[in-house]
Amino acid sequence: MPNRIDQKFVSLRAENRSGFVAYITAGDPSLEATERLVPALAGAGVDVVELGVPFSDPLADGVVNQLGAQRALEAGTTLDKVLQSVRRIRLASDVPIVLYTYLNPVYIYGFEKFHEEAADAGVDGVLILDLPPDEIAANRELADKHRLKSIRLIAPTTPPARMEMIARTADGFIYYVSREGVTGEQTQLSDSIVGQVAEIRRHTNLPVAVGFGISTPEQAAQVARAADAVVVGSAIVRRMGECGDTPDFVDRVVSFVAPLAAAAHGARE
Secondary structure: OOOHHHHHHHHHHHOOOOEEEEEEEOOOOOHHHHHHHHHHHHHOOOOEEEEEOOOOOOOOOOHHHHHHHHHHHHOOOOHHHHHHHHHHHOOOOOOOEEEEEOHHHHHHHOHHHHHHHHHHHOOOEEEEOOOOHHHHHHOHHHOOOOOOEEOEEEOOOOOHHHHHHHHHOOOOOEEEEOOOOOOOOOOOOOOOHHHHHHHHHOOOOOOEEEEOOOOOHHHHHHHHOOOOEEEEOHHHHHHHHHHOOOOOHHHHHHHHHHHHHHHHHHOOO
16 A cells, blocks of 8 residues: 555645645643544645654653643553554544654564554654664664654754765655754744755655744745645644643644645645
């Protein structure tokens, strides 16, 4: 079966549109809410959903995403339960799903077991934030082939030679972290995005998604003119925290996300 991520980017390129990737923390405020939210986001124009697996020590995340993970953990969310939720989401939606996680939960679960069960559940890709490509080459158990697309990160400080090495171990798409530091909303985007995306494209034919700091439709449109996809996370998670487990939780989050997706899609028109 063709991977949903690949299919989505083929479709976007045929339509000359940039995609929109929404990050949410799985289990925030509950897994039941997550299972309702994901199909609704797809209906609002989200092309790929990144499901964050809550972890107690999320070093790459700013305070907003840390609080989202804390809420999810307090609600009893575990990696196994996230995979069960994905199975239920698949009854309602075919939106591509990427699990955004740290290595510790995956390693404890069992690296091979995780990849097999995630793929069986309907996950399409995985982004393990703290797994350097050097370690994949040095540890055979981390390099085992599996059905999930391995999304890799490239940072503003990544030199061209390392970009090439990272690109060789990636598939699905490249996630370009548009600024140094942790996740979080920013009032102004980096001036280097256009040049850095162009440099990444010298080393790979994979789509390039740009995230970190994007929080408004205007910023989404600006990034979409240079990138194959725009990623928004912290701004969405902050709204999720503000909504809490209210009856109109899904509607309130979707009303925030829909203009972001529309801005990304319309940037090249």
